[in-house]
Amino acid sequence: MSQLKRILAIIMAGIMLIGITACGEPSDEASSTVGETYETKDALTENTKEEAAVTEEEVDQYIILTDEDGNPYDLGGMEIIIADWWSSGEEEEAVSAYDEAHQEYLDWIQKTYHFTIKQQAITSWGDVPEDFVNCATTGGEENYIFTLYQGSALTSALMSGLMYDLSTLDCLDFSEDKWETVVTNLMTIGDATYGMRGILHEATAGIYFNKRLLEESGIDPDSIYELQANNEWTWDKFEELCQQVQKDTDNDGVIDQNAMTNFTSTLYPAAVFSNGGEFIGKDENGYYNALESDATLEALNWALDMIDKYEMIYPEDAEWDYTYTAFANGEAVFTCAESYKAGEWSDMEDDFGFVCFPMGPLMDHYVNYAHDNVYVIPSCYDEDKAWKLAFVYNLYTDPVPGYEDSETWKSGYYQSFRDTESVDETLAIMVNSGVPMNEKAINGIDMGSDLFWSISKDNTPAQKAESIRNTWQSYIDQTNSQ
Template sequence: MKNKFRVMAMILAVLMLAMSFAACQNNENDPDTTSATNNSTPVTSSNGDSTSTPATTTDDEINLDGYAFVWVKPTHSATGRANMAPDNETELGIQLTDIYNEIEDRYNCTIEINQTMGTDFEALMPSAVGGVKYADAVCTRQSNWIPLAMMGGLRALDSQEMLDAGLDLYNENVFNQIYTQMTNVKGKIWGFDMSGIYDNIAMGHCYAFNKRIVENAGYPAEVIFDAVRNGTWTYDYFLEIARACVSDPAGDGLTYPVGDDIWGIALDGDGNEIWTNGTGPIVYDEATGKYLSNLTDPQLIKAMEFMAAVNGEGDLMVPEAHGSIPQRGDRRQIFYEGKAAFAGLYGGNFNDSNTGLMEDDFGVVPFPKGPDTDKYIINMVDLDSSIIMTSNTDYAKTAVILNAIGEKVTDFEAYKELVLESFRGCEDSVDVLFNYAFPNAFMNIAKCSSEMHEIMRKQLYSDIYTKNMSVAQAAETYTGKIQAELDGIFRQ
């Protein structure tokens, strides 16, 4: 079956070729080129003069002449985020209403946060192909925006034209620098983030642990936190603790439904353990400018062997093929109910309807590190970033409004306070994540397309966890598949 992305890419290529003949000019949106061309709709100052570079105009002089700004920001209910949407009922919504009203009055514009328009690849593709403006900015996942960026459908935010338009990209008080810089693909920044109390990206995967269970097994929470700080939180130590926590009072083997049994691990890290030994399944080669499949790297083999060990032999982690085949949500529930010592969770799981239901206290630590690295990592699986499409020729006006919004809402310290609250005030958890793992956080490039996500999560990771294949067999089987998808997405 033909890959839908490649078909759409061919259509876009034909249309762009036709437009290039008609306009007799270079394609300034090719991600492999840099252009200083500024073709934005001018911003008008209060005295009627026009300028396409609002950075040279003072705030008090900018008049956007009733410009209608639209930011597509879908609701992510799992994370409990306000998602920048104003309302007249909630405390955050009312605050946002006041913020937007102030900006609208200052610049003579209107601001709409649209939560109904589509944000997937199929919804955005017609705008990329036809050049008809979709919105000023769109918040979407990397599996959608990376293919669009590589096809020339997005504006690089660090391009000269965007900087000349006044986008205050490198100001930490306007844009969250960690998550914004994380959108760097092939040397260009494609997305922005304004994490704070009004909107926040969900934390990447980590291991949560039940403090009561690990202490009963002889490993108090402070011992585990100190292991992270001391650099001894390793594959072997993690597995040692998980095995020590296993309890089978009836002596009839661990079962599901659980009953009185205590499992060592309720749920794996959704494949993210594969990044914990100093490399990953996909690497970027600076010399060639290409993304490469890396499954046969000896360091990666060790990480995949750890993934297989996490599953155990049906006596450590609640397996996918055990009993009535519990799904991932079922296995998380086992942890919430205090029937497992560890569980691989991510930001969206730390809220009132998930960990908030737990009777036991829990701690959170990064994945243990492999033998070939001295760093802990966090892989940001779902990097929901906001992008500006090439079809938005009003980007100078967009920049003015984004700067104003970001200045009001971006607050990394407030974001950390929210994380602390979601961890029930466990300061040790926040400490080990933000001080020992967060400096090495990165975007999950293995979700560079929906097709790649299927290959990695539903096939490669599953075959390793369930031992459907040996690690060596999995590396041989999937190397070619991954490389073929990379070549298509990144036009290599």
């Protein structure tokens, strides 16, 4: 039935467009099409009439929002740009029914409320923090909704009062489901909310596996998906597989098929959050140091032990990111990496799969850390402009009528991954299970130099946590006081 509704939504969108044209000065072609529609109506079968009734219900989902006088909101021809560092600003060619319906919806809201909107790169990844600060301090005629990435620059701008408090704008209702995101949690301080994200969480770190190497070790790659589906994909199960696949194939005392190759700055946080731990916590009183919690220290110690037992040793002249090359070359069976890496392994000879990071002993479900991009409105804009920008972003990120329960987000991922299970099973879990990285909200904390690059069996996580305790607390106190 959902597929039928989608098709009908497309049909009715076309009929609506014809109707709009007919209200003005219709062309001969439009008049002819309208005539054919009425001529056909009397010949409808009962089944077709029933389908048409469903279609009319779909049309009703284009609800017109009106001001206190009962007129559709008029944004006066505003040209709005969602400013980022990657978008072309050009309308992409529709390749599916959803794409067509989405563009028709965007055309409708722009015409109904008298504005235009596009996503466009106005800066680079490296320059966007400075460009946002310049915009937010000087203002201008532009109508920007800025895209920012999480980190110290975002936090500094937030603490400097450069972001509009979105909670004061009555066109946004942060109790709606689409705003129940990690971004809302991260960007809310007290009763104020300074950032938004009306789209799904972007899946991050999980476990990639080489299917050929698993099969050569007598392991069915699908069995890992079964473990995940049965909620049995745990640290212990992962280590069992590592033990089984790691081999000294020529009996020379040197491991030549390694179980793991990892970028530790990805592995450590993935392990911590998979056990219910975190580096910085947040409650009603603000941020606090969670590095010395049992869950966090247990995860860091486990990750260190796994590295000691199963991590491949890199060549002395290896590049800093050789871990990814090693996995692509089939030098290790598993790697912990983020979902976007799949798109960089299009030339990998072996097939690979992807599952969530396994659950730690303190958890009963899978999670992945989140560092989603944040959408903000500069605080230099007046209330009228801020309201209009928020109003438009709310519309822009609403589900397309007829596709509210669809999974159109999967289409891009299918092009990157080698099997459907990675998307239909793993990513379907991950997009709904992101957890915040609160450390990104604390100015001064550098997870690499502070922790990841210095812990070892000789400098244990507990020892390192103790040595940086006071420093971190000073950063946290400064953030909480602002």
